Amino acid sequence: MAFNCFVNKNELSNKLGELQNITNKRGTLAALNNVLLEVEDQGIVMTGTDLEVGLKLIVSGQVNETGTITIPSKKLFEIVRESAGESIHLEEKENHWITITAGKSTYNVAGIPSEEYPRFPDYDEDGFISFESHIFLDLVDKVIFSIAGEHENIYSLTSVLFEKEKKENGSYLRMISSDGHRLSIMEKDVATDVDGLNLSEVTLIPKKGVQELRKFCENRDTIELAFEDKQLVVRDGEAVMVIRLRQGQFPHYQSILDSIATDNKLSIPRIPFLESLKRTDIFTEDVFHTIQLSIEAGSMVITSQHADIGSAKDELSIEYEGESMQLMFNCRYFIDALQVMESEVVKAYIDTQNSPCLLQGDDDPGFTSVIMPMQL
Amino acid sequence: MDSGRKIIHIDMDAFYASIEQRDNPRLRAKPVIVGGHPASRGVVAACSYEARAYGIHSAMACAQAYRLCPRAEFIKPRMARYKEVSERIMAIFANYTDLVEPLSLDEAYLDITENKLEQQSATLLATTICNHIVTETGLTASAGVSCNKFVAKIASGLKKPNGISVIEPTRVDQFIAGLPIHTFHGVGAVTAAKMKSLGIHNGHDLRGWSREKLITHFGKQGDFYYNIARGIDTRPVNPERIRKSIGAERTLAQDTTDTGFLMLLLEQLAQRVHATAHRFDFTFQTVTLKLRYHDFTTITRSSTTPHAMTSIEELIEVASRLFKQATAKTRKIRLIGVSIGKLQARSSRKPRQLSLPFQLR
Numbered sequence: 001m002a003f004n005c006f007v008n009k010n011e012l013s014n015k016l017g018e019l020q021n022i023t024n025k026r027g028t029l030a031a032l033n034n035v036l037l038e039v040e041d042q043g044i045v046m047t048g049t050d051l052e053v054g055l056k057l058i059v060s061g062q063v064n065e066t067g068t069i070t071i072p073s074k075k076l077f078e079i080v081r082e083s084a085g086e087s088i089h090l091e092e093k094e095n096h097w098i099t100i101t102a103g104k105s106t107y108n109v110a111g112i113p114s115e116e117y118p119r120f121p122d123y124d125e126d127g128f129i130s131f132e133s134h135i136f137l138d139l140v141d142k143v144i145f146s147i148a149g150e151h152e153n154i155y156s157l158t159s160v161l162f163e164k165e166k167k168e169n170g171s172y173l174r175m176i177s178s179d180g181h182r183l184s185i186m187e188k189d190v191a192t193d194v195d196g197l198n199l200s201e202v203t204l205i206p207k208k209g210v211q212e213l214r215k216f217c218e219n220r221d222t223i224e225l226a227f228e229d230k231q232l233v234v235r236d237g238e239a240v241m242v243i244r245l246r247q248g249q250f251p252h253y254q255s256i257l258d259s260i261a262t263d264n265k266l267s268i269p270r271i272p273f274l275e276s277l278k279r280t281d282i283f284t285e286d287v288f289h290t291i292q293l294s295i296e297a298g299s300m301v302i303t304s305q306h307a308d309i310g311s312a313k314d315e316l317s318i319e320y321e322g323e324s325m326q327l328m329f330n331c332r333y334f335i336d337a338l339q340v341m342e343s344e345v346v347k348a349y350i351d352t353q354n355s356p357c358l359l360q361g362d363d364d365p366g367f368t369s370v371i372m373p374m375q376l
Numbered sequence: 377m378d379s380g381r382k383i384i385h386i387d388m389d390a391f392y393a394s395i396e397q398r399d400n401p402r403l404r405a406k407p408v409i410v411g412g413h414p415a416s417r418g419v420v421a422a423c424s425y426e427a428r429a430y431g432i433h434s435a436m437a438c439a440q441a442y443r444l445c446p447r448a449e450f451i452k453p454r455m456a457r458y459k460e461v462s463e464r465i466m467a468i469f470a471n472y473t474d475l476v477e478p479l480s481l482d483e484a485y486l487d488i489t490e491n492k493l494e495q496q497s498a499t500l501l502a503t504t505i506c507n508h509i510v511t512e513t514g515l516t517a518s519a520g521v522s523c524n525k526f527v528a529k530i531a532s533g534l535k536k537p538n539g540i541s542v543i544e545p546t547r548v549d550q551f552i553a554g555l556p557i558h559t560f561h562g563v564g565a566v567t568a569a570k571m572k573s574l575g576i577h578n579g580h581d582l583r584g585w586s587r588e589k590l591i592t593h594f595g596k597q598g599d600f601y602y603n604i605a606r607g608i609d610t611r612p613v614n615p616e617r618i619r620k621s622i623g624a625e626r627t628l629a630q631d632t633t634d635t636g637f638l639m640l641l642l643e644q645l646a647q648r649v650h651a652t653a654h655r656f657d658f659t660f661q662t663v664t665l666k667l668r669y670h671d672f673t674t675i676t677r678s679s680t681t682p683h684a685m686t687s688i689e690e691l692i693e694v695a696s697r698l699f700k701q702a703t704a705k706t707r708k709i710r711l712i713g714v715s716i717g718k719l720q721a722r723s724s725r726k727p728r729q730l731s732l733p734f735q736l737r
Contacts, residue, residue, distance in 0.1 A: 149682070154734075180731050181683070251734035259733070287682060290727050328727050356732060374727040 002092040003039035003067030007059050009080060009088050009102065012044075015057045016077040018219065018239075019048035022055055022212065023073035029118075034070035036117045039063055039090075047120055048073060051244075053212045054120055058238040067092050069111040076100075079107050121242045123233045128224040129196050133217035135188055136225075139175045140214040142186035142367050145336040147207045148179040156248040159204035164194040171195075172366075176253055182333045183253055183356075187366035198227045202250055205232060209243035216241050256370060260358045266295065266348040267319035270361065273346070274338040276314040277331045280304045283312035284331060290374055291331040295350075296324045304331070319345075327353050328374040334359075337369035382498040383613060384486045385520040385528035386505065388465070389537035391482035392422035392458055394515050396451050407432070407448040414442035414450055418688065419647050421453050421654060425537060435651055455657050458482075461513060468508050472501065477613045480655040485525055487613035499542045506540065523548065524609035529561055548607040553580035562600060566627040570594075579605055619656065623664075624648045625713025631670040633708050639696060645714045646695050650688045653716060659684035661718035663691060665698040668711035677702045683729055684720060691716065 016035070023035055029051075036047040043060040069092060080088060083102030091099045096111040140160075148157035161176040165187075171194040174187040205213070209232065216234055217223060226233045232243040280291050283304040294301040300318045305311040327350065338346065343361025350357045359369040388394070392410040397403045407427035412418015420436045430445040441448065462481035469476045475487035488501055495501045502519040509517050516538040520531025523545045531541040531551075543551050556578055558568040574593065576582050582605040590598030603609065624645045632638065642665075653660060663685075664678040677698045685691065695714045703709070 178732065178734075180734070181729050183732060251732075253734075256732055256734065288727060288729060330729060354730065370732065372730040372732055374729050376727055 002065060003037075003063070003069070004065040004089075004091045005039050005044065005061050005063040006087050006089050007044060007061035009083060009086050012059050012088055013077070013080045014219075015046060015059055015239075016073070016080060018057060018215065019046065019055055019073060020077055021215065022050050022053055023048040025050045031070065031112065031116045031118070033073060034112060034117070035073040035076060036068070036070045036114055037090075038068045038114075039066050041066065044090075047117075049118055049120070050208070051118065052206060052208050053244070054118075054242045055212070055216075056120055056240045065092075068114045069096060069098060070114050070117050071098055071109055071111045075109060079109070121231060121244075123228060123231065123240075123242060124226065127196065127198060127228075128226045128233070128235070129192055129194075130222055130224050131190065131192060133220050133223045135173065135190055136213060136217045136223070139173060139186050139188055140210055140217075142340050143175045143177040143184040144207075144210055144214070145340070146179050146182050146184040146333075146369075147177045147210070150207075154180060154251065156202075156204055156246070156250045159206045159246045159248075159250075160210050161250040161253075162199065162203040162205055164197050164199055166194065174366075176250070178251065178253065181330070181372050182337075183256060183368075183370040184337070185253065185257075185366075185368040185370075189366075197225070200227075200229070200245075202248065203227065204246040204248055204250065205243060206246050209245075212241060213243065256356060257358070257368070260349060260356055260370070261351045262349045262358070264322045264349060264351055265320075266300070266322075266350065267345050268300065268316065268348060269318075270338055270341060270343055270346045272316055274335065276302055276316055277335050277338070280312045280314050281331050281335065283309055288374065289330045289332045290328055293325075293327040293329065295320060295327065297321055302331075325350065325353065327357075328376070329357075329371060330374060333371045337371065341367065341369075380489065381487060381523050382489045383522060383525055383528045384488055384498065384502050384505070385525065385532040386469075386484055386486065386502075386509075386517050387519070387532045387536070388482035388509075389516045389518055390422055390424050390428075391462075391515070392453060393424035393427070393451075395458060395461055396454075397424060398514050399457070403449055403451075407445050408451060409438070409441055409445075409448050410451045410453050411441075412438045412450075413452075414438050419651055421651060423448075435648060453654070455654070459657055461515070464513060465509055465515075465517075468505065468512060471508070472505060474615065475613045476615055480652070481657065482655075485528065485613045499540065502540050502542075506538075524607070525611050525613065526561060526604050526609035527551065527607065530555065530559065551579075552605065552607055553578065553583065555579045557582065560601075560604065562597070562604075564626075566629070567594065567597075569629070619658070619719055621662075621664075621715050621717040621719065622649050622652045622656075622658070622660075623666075623713060623715025624652075625666060625711060625715075627668075627711045628709065631708035631710045633705055635703070635705060638703075638709060638712055639699065641712055642695055642699055642714060643692055645712070646692045647688060649714055649716055650691050653719070656719075657721060658719040659686050660691075660716035660720075661685065662716060663694040663698065664715045664717060665695055665702060666711070666713035666715070667699075667702060667709055670708040670710050672710070674711075675702060678717075680718065683731075685716075 038045040045058055047056045085103035089101040098109045098111045100107040157178055163174040165172045170189050172187050172189050176185050220236050224235050230245055234241045280302045283306045285306055291302055291304045300316045302314045337359055341361050341364045343363040346359055346361045348359050356370045356372050393408045396408055408424040409420055409427055411421040418438045420434050420441050423432050427448055432441045432444055458481050473486050473488050473491045477485040498521045502521050506517050518532050518536045519540045520528040522528040522543040527543050531543050534541040557571050587602040590602050662680045664676055666676045668674040679694050
């Protein structure tokens with residue numbers, strides 16, 4: 001049956017925008033660059049998937065005829081975004097041609113029948129728990145930068161580890177990420193009882209899923225969430241996202257934390273430290289972005305050298321009473337961590353030049369960053 | 377023919393194992409194997425002459441070496457130590473000539489056509505250098521002396537250990553003519569088998585073939601074979617040769633789609649490549665897989681990591697991943713190869729990013 005409907009331009013544009021990251025992946029299956037349009041009585045149900053993350057959104061509209069088609073996602077998004085007028089008219093013609101009318105513009109786009117489009121994963125309608133979405137925004141933002149790239153050899157590190165914990169004083173959710181050289185942990189207490197969250201022993205959310213989860217939360221105040229055997233389902237009244245979880249083991253991060261001695265402490269003003277690192281980074285060499293930290297009681301000198309450009313030196317007042325230390329780090333690791341922190345002063349615990357450095361801040365409850373140094 | 381050059385190829389005898397035996401009297405006169413643990417997937421990096429008597433040789437799987445000689449002493453390589461000794465040996469060479477091209481920690485070409493002692497006799501100079509090495513390090517070396525790299529390298533293996541072979545320019549032709557084809561540098565097992573099927577069994581047979589015919593059968597390598605059959609090897613001794621990559625490949629006796637077999641082969645190739653990298657004390661950041669299909673279409677797939685890799689496990693893992701991604705399992709494969717790039721001498725004092733001391737739970 002050939003469909004025929006009118007929808008609001010802005011709503012369609014926004015929702016197509018949400019789908020773009022998912023549908024525009026360069027892949028092998030041409031169908032995945034399309035968005036599935038299912039025109040039903042209340043409006044259009046739009047679906048996009050890259051087989052790892054699937055997203056289904058409802059666009060309300062005035063429907064004259066129902067029907068189903070798939071259409072290139074990026075093209076449709078561009079047409080809608082650039083169109084004048086408030087309303088968009090979509091109509092299916094013979095041989096799967098779609099005519100899109102907006103104001104005085106008319107476009108004809110070749111659609112592809114929906115038979116080849118992957119089926120949206122099934123999920124259980126029960127077992128959802130409601131959360132304020134800022135909780136997940138915060139969890140993701142504090143760990144997303146240290147997820148390993150796809151080339152990482154410990155495969156599980158390409159995902160975020162998700163954990164829940166019930167302590168005496170309440171319920172906690174936790175995300176942990178590591179690229180093998182640094183580790184980020186973010187823990188948040190939640191008002192909701194987490195008992196109903198059905199986590200498996202090791203719950204791994206792949207990086208792409210974490211990115212899309214973040215985007216989903218960005219556009220909404222509250223979300224409902226359910227973990228199933230192999231997938232995470234997130235939804236609100238008009239959208240559902242299904243994220244495929246990865247299987248595997250995650251390294252035992254707690255033993256790293258336990259091994260860090262906390263008696264040698266530095267207190268460093270966060271913003272001046274961050275700015276100083278950014279300046280010094282101009283003179284670091286690619287890949288490793290090495291800086292030297294020369295730490296003495298009361299001061300820290302940051303230096304870097306670039307074989308072709310020159311060198312940089314910066315000095316910072318810090319609170320420190322221990323012995324002098326010479327350390328080397330990838331300064332990007334510090335920049336990434338300091339950027340997501342909020343405390344005025346960060347506390348750094350460094351024991352020796354070969355052991356991990358732990359960062360925390362009084363106004364960053366639940367956040368821990370661990371960074372391994374470099375060595376000559 | 378006679379280029380007038382005098383080239384010495386010096387090859388330390390069982391270098392790593394000899395250092396271990398010298399440093400640790402307990403190991404002397406015993407079969408010593410430097411390499412992985414017998415239970416590991418590692419290979420023999422070096423073994424003492426006592427171990428060789430059991431049929432053990434380098435690049436053999438440690439597990440097999442253990443079966444051949446369970447009482448052998450398995451020693452974990454101490455690369456820093458070998459590197460240190462190697463530097464002393466290279467410093468010895470510098471007393472005689474600046475034209476030294478190290479091939480690895482324990483092997484080098486020396487162009488002594490003009491040397492610092494103004495010694496005319498290459499043979500005498502080779503003896504002097506080998507004696508110098510023994511006095512200063514307590515280790516023995518073997519040397520091959522001739523007028524080019526190709527012959528010098530083969531010659532150094534003739535009187536191992538602790539021996540010097542001289543192939544004068546006038547004897548080069550005769551020497552090459554008598555060499556079995558599989559001992560030619562640059563002729564692998566598959567090429568050797570192919571040559572034998574064509575009736576080429578030694579240097580003399582090879583010489584009977586025209587340049588054109590060799591190129592028809594062996595591609596551009598044919599040109600190289602044509603030249604070396606005539607003792608022509610003009611490659612200079614290059615003191616600044618920088619290795620950009622290390623690779624190994626194998627042409628299969630029969631084209632196949634057998635993934636299990638190919639993976640096994642890939643592992644063996646990776647082990648060979650890794651052994652070479654290890655010998656040079658190189659780390660690597662890039663792994664490249666090469667596949668040639670039955671129809672001669674060739675593909676390469678690379679993966680580069682942000683950190684420097686060192687371990688054989690990592691190399692095999694990346695190579696296998698590339699292999700799984702590259703092959704559709706339907707096309708027959710004719711050649712498989714693996715190479716590593718973005719090499720970096722581990723000791724070049726570049727800072728190294730340390731990893732978190734993770735343990736998988």
